[in-house]
Amino acid sequence: MAKTFDEPICSRSTCRSNLIRRFGATVQKLRFGLGISQEELAERADLHRTYVADIERGGRNPTLLTIKKLAKGLGVSAADLLSEAK
Numbered sequence: 001m002a003k004t005f006d007e008p009i010c011s012r013s014t015c016r017s018n019l020i021r022r023f024g025a026t027v028q029k030l031r032f033g034l035g036i037s038q039e040e041l042a043e044r045a046d047l048h049r050t051y052v053a054d055i056e057r058g059g060r061n062p063t064l065l066t067i068k069k070l071a072k073g074l075g076v077s078a079a080d081l082l083s084e085a086k
Contacts, residue, residue, distance in 0.1 A: 021058035023085040028056040030074045030084070045073030 031041050038056070042049040046069055054060040055070070062070070064078075071078040 016061075017058070019085065020061050023062070023082075024056045024058040024060075026081065026085040027052075027070055027074070030076065030081070031056075034074065041070070041073050043073075045069040047073075 027041075031038070034041075036044075038052045039049045041047075042052045045052070045066075047066065051060065052070075055062055055066075067081060068078045071081040074081065076084075
C-alpha cells in the first residue's frame with residue numbers, strides 16, 4: 001500500500017505511540033472543558049480513575065469498548081472522540 005502525502009513519516013511504533021498520546025490529550029482536553037476530575041470521568045465511564053489517568057498520560061492503548069465508555073462519560077460520540085485525536 002502506497003503512502004499518501006497526508007500520512008506522517010515515522011516508524012510504525014512511533015506513529016502508534018503518537019496516536020495513543022494524542023488520544024489521551026484529547027480525553028484530557030474534553031474533560032477539562034467539562035470541568036470534571038479524572039475521578040468524575042471514571043465514574044461516568046464506569047472505569048477506574050487510575051486507568052483514566054494512564055490513558056490521559058498516553059500509557060494505555062484503550063480498546064474500542066473503553067473508547068465508547070469514555071465518549072459516553074464525556075458526552076460525545078466515539079467517532080467524535082477519535083476524530084479529535086487525529
